[in-house]
Amino acid sequence: MNGLKEWATVVKALENGNQTVILRKGGILETDSGFKIEAKKFLLFPTFEHQDFKNIKPDKQGYLEEVKKDG
Numbered sequence: 001m002n003g004l005k006e007w008a009t010v011v012k013a014l015e016n017g018n019q020t021v022i023l024r025k026g027g028i029l030e031t032d033s034g035f036k037i038e039a040k041k042f043l044l045f046p047t048f049e050h051q052d053f054k055n056i057k058p059d060k061q062g063y064l065e066e067v068k069k070d071g
Helices: 008-015 058-070
Strands: 002-007 042-047
Touching: 002 008, 008 042, 008 058
Parallel strands: 002 042
Antiparallel strands: none
8 A cells, every 4th residue: 555644734634624635746747757646545644744833824723733632
């Protein structure tokens, strides 16, 4: 099973249905043969590094409070 590392706050928003899409810059432009989806299913691996209130929109900061409390 493939995995995708993402901020725990984003994973929490996805869990709650308040976010439905993750966009990544790079990837598509980094392959010579063109973009292709390698896996139809993947696991989300929540990370806690680099999460800071200043990097999260004020109306979404509750997710960071929640994951800090749970972690």
